[in-house]
Amino acid sequence: MDLAELRVRAACGGIATCGACTIQTIKGEFSSPTLAEWQKIPAVDRDNGVRLACQLYLKSDAEVFLQDPAPTSNWKSLDLNDWSDYNTPQLDLNSAIYAIAVDLGTTHIRLSFWDRKQQKRIASRHGNNPQVALGEDVLTRLDVHRQRGEDLQSLSQIVRDAIIQGIRDILARDIGEIKSILEKVGLVSIVGNTAMLALLSGQDGSQLYDPDNWEGHIPCIPEDIEAWKNAWRMPNAEIAIQAPIAGFIGSDILAGILAINMTQQTEPVLFADFGTNTEIALWDGKQIWLTSVPGGPAFEGVGLQNGLSADAGAIRSVKKKDDHFILDVIGTDTPKGFCASGFVDAIALLRLDEEIKLSGRFANPNPEGFYLDKGNPCTIIKSKDIDAFQRAKAATAAAMQQLLALADISMLDLSELWVCGAFGQHLNLHNAQLTGLLPSMDCSRIKLFGNSALSGCEKMLLVPDSKEINQQLRNKIQVINLSHYPDYDDCFINHLRLIPFVGDK
Amino acid sequence: MFETYIKDYNEAVFDIDKETALEVVESALQQGITPEQVVFNIIIPSIEQMMALIEKDPDTNLAQHFMTAQIAAGITETMLTKFSTPPEVIGRVIIGTAYGDLHSLGKRIVIGCLKSMMVDVVDLGVNVKAEDFVDAAVEQDAQVIAISSMMVHTATGEDGSLRVRALLNERNLENQIKLVVGGAPYRFDHELYTKAGADNWAADGVTAAKIISQLILEVKAS
Numbered sequence A: 001m002d003l004a005e006l007r008v009r010a011a012c013g014g015i016a017t018c019g020a021c022t023i024q025t026i027k028g029e030f031s032s033p034t035l036a037e038w039q040k041i042p043a044v045d046r047d048n049g050v051r052l053a054c055q056l057y058l059k060s061d062a063e064v065f066l067q068d069p070a071p072t073s074n075w076k077s078l079d080l081n082d083w084s085d086y087n088t089p090q091l092d093l094n095s096a097i098y099a100i101a102v103d104l105g106t107t108h109i110r111l112s113f114w115d116r117k118q119q120k121r122i123a124s125r126h127g128n129n130p131q132v133a134l135g136e137d138v139l140t141r142l143d144v145h146r147q148r149g150e151d152l153q154s155l156s157q158i159v160r161d162a163i164i165q166g167i168r169d170i171l172a173r174d175i176g177e178i179k180s181i182l183e184k185v186g187l188v189s190i191v192g193n194t195a196m197l198a199l200l201s202g203q204d205g206s207q208l209y210d211p212d213n214w215e216g217h218i219p220c221i222p223e224d225i226e227a228w229k230n231a232w233r234m235p236n237a238e239i240a241i242q243a244p245i246a247g248f249i250g251s252d253i254l255a256g257i258l259a260i261n262m263t264q265q266t267e268p269v270l271f272a273d274f275g276t277n278t279e280i281a282l283w284d285g286k287q288i289w290l291t292s293v294p295g296g297p298a299f300e301g302v303g304l305q306n307g308l309s310a311d312a313g314a315i316r317s318v319k320k321k322d323d324h325f326i327l328d329v330i331g332t333d334t335p336k337g338f339c340a341s342g343f344v345d346a347i348a349l350l351r352l353d354e355e356i357k358l359s360g361r362f363a364n365p366n367p368e369g370f371y372l373d374k375g376n377p378c379t380i381i382k383s384k385d386i387d388a389f390q391r392a393k394a395a396t397a398a399a400m401q402q403l404l405a406l407a408d409i410s411m412l413d414l415s416e417l418w419v420c421g422a423f424g425q426h427l428n429l430h431n432a433q434l435t436g437l438l439p440s441m442d443c444s445r446i447k448l449f450g451n452s453a454l455s456g457c458e459k460m461l462l463v464p465d466s467k468e469i470n471q472q473l474r475n476k477i478q479v480i481n482l483s484h485y486p487d488y489d490d491c492f493i494n495h496l497r498l499i500p501f502v503g504d505k
Numbered sequence B: 001m002f003e004t005y006i007k008d009y010n011e012a013v014f015d016i017d018k019e020t021a022l023e024v025v026e027s028a029l030q031q032g033i034t035p036e037q038v039v040f041n042i043i044i045p046s047i048e049q050m051m052a053l054i055e056k057d058p059d060t061n062l063a064q065h066f067m068t069a070q071i072a073a074g075i076t077e078t079m080l081t082k083f084s085t086p087p088e089v090i091g092r093v094i095i096g097t098a099y100g101d102l103h104s105l106g107k108r109i110v111i112g113c114l115k116s117m118m119v120d121v122v123d124l125g126v127n128v129k130a131e132d133f134v135d136a137a138v139e140q141d142a143q144v145i146a147i148s149s150m151m152v153h154t155a156t157g158e159d160g161s162l163r164v165r166a167l168l169n170e171r172n173l174e175n176q177i178k179l180v181v182g183g184a185p186y187r188f189d190h191e192l193y194t195k196a197g198a199d200n201w202a203a204d205g206v207t208a209a210k211i212i213s214q215l216i217l218e219v220k221a222s
Helices: A035-040 A042-046 A132-133 A139-146 A153-175 A179-183 A194-200 A225-231 A249-261 A296-300 A341-354 A383-407 A427-435 A452-462 A466-475 A487-494 B002-014 B018-029 B034-056 B062-080 B104-115 B131-139 B152-158 B163-168 B184-188 B203-222
Strands: A023-029 A048-050 A063-065 A100-105 A108-115 A120-128 A185-191 A238-241 A269-274 A275-281 A288-294 A314-321 A324-329 A416-421 A446-449 A477-479 B090-098 B118-122 B146-148 B180-184 B200-202
Touching: A023 A487, A023 B146, A035 A048, A035 B163, A063 A487, A100 A153, A100 A194, A100 A249, A100 B203, A108 A427, A120 A153, A132 A153, A132 A427, A153 A179, A153 A194, A153 A225, A179 A185, A185 A249, A225 A238, A225 B146, A238 B034, A238 B184, A249 A269, A249 A275, A249 A452, A249 A466, A269 A383, A275 A383, A275 B146, A288 A383, A314 A341, A324 A341, A341 A383, A383 B062, A416 A452, A452 A466, A466 A477, A487 B062, A487 B104, B002 B018, B002 B034, B018 B034, B018 B062, B034 B104, B034 B203, B062 B104, B062 B152, B062 B203, B090 B104, B090 B131, B090 B203, B104 B118, B104 B146, B104 B203, B118 B203, B131 B146, B131 B163, B146 B163, B152 B184, B180 B203, B200 B203
Parallel strands: A100 A185, A185 A238, A269 A416, A288 A477, A416 A446, B090 B118, B090 B146, B146 B180, B180 B200
Antiparallel strands: A023 A048, A023 A063, A100 A108, A108 A120, A269 A275, A275 A288, A314 A324
16 A cells, blocks of 8 residues: 555554554455454454554455545655565675665655665655756756755755655654664665766756766765764765766666666667666677667656656556547546656557657647547647657667667667666557657567666665676776767657657668 | 649658658659759748748647758758759858757757758857867858857857857957857847847748858858
8 A cells, every 4th residue: 555645654564563554444355354453453443344454465356444544745665576586695794784775866766775684675665856846857957056046055955855754754664663773774875867966965066067077977975974974863874876977877877787787698788768868778798888868858757748757647558449548547547647658658549540640740730639538638648748759759769779880789689678767667568669769679578677776776785795896887888978979860850750660770 | 843842842841751752852853853953943942931831830849840951951962962063152151059068959950951051061060169160160261150059058158159259359250250149048038149249140940041141141242
């Protein structure tokens, strides 16, 4: 239930010691009450079907009533159930056994809390980056910040506060202790895009405006690290901001590369992390060709008329039956808008119906936009949304084509294409290929991996020689700035049509 | 006779269908239309019509802008090599994006329009230093420097067009070399070009090409 909007109250992490997570069963078949439930729940409540949510298993579709939910929170658990173990060696630790992985994104923050001694993830959370209130993209935020003439620390403080709130949410609900656990945190590893990490470390982001820094290394070393540790009540923690690779290539991509074991592959591998900036990495067996292109906010949902991130109310996939659309909505029946994967489905289906032409324009003039559900204005797709999507997908496809050309690798030679970031697990590959978002290669070679950066960041917590491994990885990276390649513009324009991306010209 | 070709060509460009647009040109050539006629009687009228059409159409998309300019420039360049006598170029412009700005696509549209309107273009690329603009204009005998900026801080920053203006002034080149600017910030504030030290600005590719042609003629006449 922690994945949903409504959360039960909790303070022990689901081991039936706090008794806070009471919930009333109304209809359906459930597991029998456990001993703990007999002890914690008064008889009168028990007779009314009251149970502890942490002990309750469903045996059928069921109806439950949550009379007293936990206060609404920015933070929800991540669904990481299908992640396999990392099989990292046992760490020799006696104190400061806890560690925290943080993926700091432009729109979202993801984090997980680990017991390193037991090599066990205690819990994970994702929430919004509160800076979104200042602007959707990084440069807008910096501009707003400059124009307001605010204290340089404030953007940094907003994010630091948000991260520690997410951590405290885990401690309060999944462990039940806060202060004593914070004291035993030995490592916080933070990956993210360059601008976010620069701001987090207390810089004003002005280096990002300087062209000399775009391909260079931007150190993100906070000057106030002791004060920061104090503010977070983590006296024994090393707070490690994993340095970005270049101006527009963050350390989130480094984590993603680590997560998929890219450099251990013998065959060429292509990796794309879709988002406000889309980073693309190509492993040719010896080195990693790495670049970044603007995705625009189209892939994060937020730039579209009815765009949402992949949270409750977002249409995550669309199918067509007879002449109406079937919308799969996250967590509810009433759609509030599209997340990126649902939007791709919609575009592909409208293309198949010839409602949208190859040029991206509506076949019939449609100033109101196209309603997938006649009665719901939240299901409208506007022509400017399609335009934004076309530019984002063309930038990605052109970047993939340029990297393949530079490394002299054919698309046919790719053993794997990893699709990470904004699309999560729900991207329909066939529809993505139909619109030209993903190259037309055998779908069995395409892997979806939603939280790759967090996974890589977790590995950094658990591997003893993590710093050396990171450095070795960095040494294999060749950063490519596509604005130095005149062919890129032509390539971009050629990819604007909504046609499959066959590559290898 | 040209009307049919213009119509077919425009329809293809409108649908950002490059292959069909090229086929229209190819079939025109096969019907005995000369490369000169392709440029002057099909491409140039068509690009003006297209831009006017796109500007008026609320449903227009950026893909159409890019494609219009890209196809026109590509065809013009091919046709120029086939002209019976070397093409008469009206003048030369040095173009690039402002220092600190990597956004190249707006510039791309302007280059497409300039080339199809017989202006010789020297493209210095992106993130161009003010000194490089001025040096190139002097070395290559250009009448105009055109600078594209997509962000407010590169449009009005002191390393951008303002610095070019200062250099033109210092070197006493202001009568020989004119300075024009374009890009998103200028569309929001129509007087911004004066703050950027420019002689003029334009909101779209065709207007830019016309304004630049006009300035070239003024410089040549003086």
